[in-house]
Amino acid sequence: MExxxxxxxxxxxxxxxxxxxxxxxxxxxxxxxxYLGTSITELTQTLGINKPSLYSAFGNKEQLFMSSxxxxxxxxxxxxxxxxxxxxxxxxxxxxxxxxTSIAESMTDSTLPKGCLFVKTSCEGSEMIPVQITxxxxxxxxxxxxxxxxxxxxEQERGEIPKEINVIEYAxxxxxxxxxxxxxxxxxxxxxxxxxxxxxxxxAIVK
Amino acid sequence: MExxxxxxxxxxxxxxxxxxxxxxxxxxxxxxxxYLGTSITELTQTLGINKPSLYSAFGNKEQLFMSSxxxxxxxxxxxxxxxxxxxxxxxxxxxxxxxxTSIAESMTDSTLPKGCLFVKTSCEGSEMIPVQITxxxxxxxxxxxxxxxxxxxxEQERGEIPKEINVIEYAxxxxxxxxxxxxxxxxxxxxxxxxxxxxxxxxAIVK
DNA sequence: TTAATTATGTACCGATCAGTAGAATTGCAA
DNA sequence: TTGCAATTCTACTGATCGGTACATAATTAA
Numbered sequence: 001m002e003x004x005x006x007x008x009x010x011x012x013x014x015x016x017x018x019x020x021x022x023x024x025x026x027x028x029x030x031x032x033x034x035y036l037g038t039s040i041t042e043l044t045q046t047l048g049i050n051k052p053s054l055y056s057a058f059g060n061k062e063q064l065f066m067s068s069x070x071x072x073x074x075x076x077x078x079x080x081x082x083x084x085x086x087x088x089x090x091x092x093x094x095x096x097x098x099x100x101t102s103i104a105e106s107m108t109d110s111t112l113p114k115g116c117l118f119v120k121t122s123c124e125g126s127e128m129i130p131v132q133i134t135x136x137x138x139x140x141x142x143x144x145x146x147x148x149x150x151x152x153x154x155e156q157e158r159g160e161i162p163k164e165i166n167v168i169e170y171a172x173x174x175x176x177x178x179x180x181x182x183x184x185x186x187x188x189x190x191x192x193x194x195x196x197x198x199x200x201x202x203x204a205i206v207k
Numbered sequence: 208m209e210x211x212x213x214x215x216x217x218x219x220x221x222x223x224x225x226x227x228x229x230x231x232x233x234x235x236x237x238x239x240x241x242y243l244g245t246s247i248t249e250l251t252q253t254l255g256i257n258k259p260s261l262y263s264a265f266g267n268k269e270q271l272f273m274s275s276x277x278x279x280x281x282x283x284x285x286x287x288x289x290x291x292x293x294x295x296x297x298x299x300x301x302x303x304x305x306x307x308t309s310i311a312e313s314m315t316d317s318t319l320p321k322g323c324l325f326v327k328t329s330c331e332g333s334e335m336i337p338v339q340i341t342x343x344x345x346x347x348x349x350x351x352x353x354x355x356x357x358x359x360x361x362e363q364e365r366g367e368i369p370k371e372i373n374v375i376e377y378a379x380x381x382x383x384x385x386x387x388x389x390x391x392x393x394x395x396x397x398x399x400x401x402x403x404x405x406x407x408x409x410x411a412i413v414k
Numbered sequence: 415t416t417a418a419t420t421a422t423g424t425a426c427c428g429a430t431c432a433g434t435a436g437a438a439t440t441g442c443a444a
Numbered sequence: 445t446t447g448c449a450a451t452t453c454t455a456c457t458g459a460t461c462g463g464t465a466c467a468t469a470a471t472t473a474a
Binding site (some may be wrong): 246 | 460
Binding site (some may be wrong): 212216218219220221222223256257258259260264 | 418419420421422423425
């Protein structure tokens, strides 16, 4: 067996850049300018590496975007989710508020690109976007939606929200509002203008 | 004065395509694939005219997009607005419902591109989009927002909604939900899944 | 009929796109 | 020290990008 595991291999010249740092820089570029709006040349300049190094480390543009999207969800997407269910001793109303506020703050953070990478990319044109990316984005929609549904069902069990409500519809309501907030943030909305929207949403969900 | 008005001029060879029909086809392409995702070559093929004719009739890509955006708003944007205020004899609750449903139906219409041209384009990357386009999109946000605010204020006067509510926040709430519906529709949501969201939104606005 | 004017068709421009070939460099193992 | 493996560098590929020069065709006014 000549084939060595890439991770375990100690042979050959070492790459002179940190792969995770480079991935984060790439993610920020995609977040700022979208998939079509980000060129390989701009990536090499921002990451400080040349094309062959980039292709060797990350595959092609599509694969680099997929890795960037994964990085984004792990660092800027999923961490918000736990605020919806924790801390458990907090009333659900407060948790929902903190959850949405946490996302809104990220979307309007002046040190981060405006809006949400997922919302922005999923709004880009159809034909020019690789189907693998489109399908990954659809999976993110479904997963997040299912997560909210699960939490709402759990809260029904705990008696925090009425058993009569349709949790699928309520989850859709929350998710759609969050997506809209992403569009607003991309268009320059600040946290102050999103705060009342969140309060209205929470009030509509938890009486 | 040698300068003749373009509209009045009867000189020279006549163009052998209908400018409005061509503009509508261009608008549909931008609606489907976005600004960056639509190339001049694809435009010439779809419109059935060659590049010099396209440039002569519509200026450059940026100006063609601006005309397309204007066409879109006139035909697929503004017509919804009047449902928010008319017919006056209808309760505001029903008008708000019809208004949002009308937009949702357009966003999910199987004979039209999924979603909303305005939402999709405003989510495209920053650097590669001409500033004139970005600013036009911001104006659309502001104008639509102001329109909803005006209607809400009028409804306060008529006693359809309480005088105590903050109409700016409520207008923002409605607009943000509509933008979110645009993202959902782009990601494949159908009218059936948007309908409950609309009902929840209406219920949150008009008790 | 002629001159002026506008549109069309072909063929092209420089710039940039994503992606790569191949030589030189670096590092570890034997 | 030698040999192999992995990375880096320069330079390049063919394709496509937005946009245009120029000659020809069509239409109207004089």
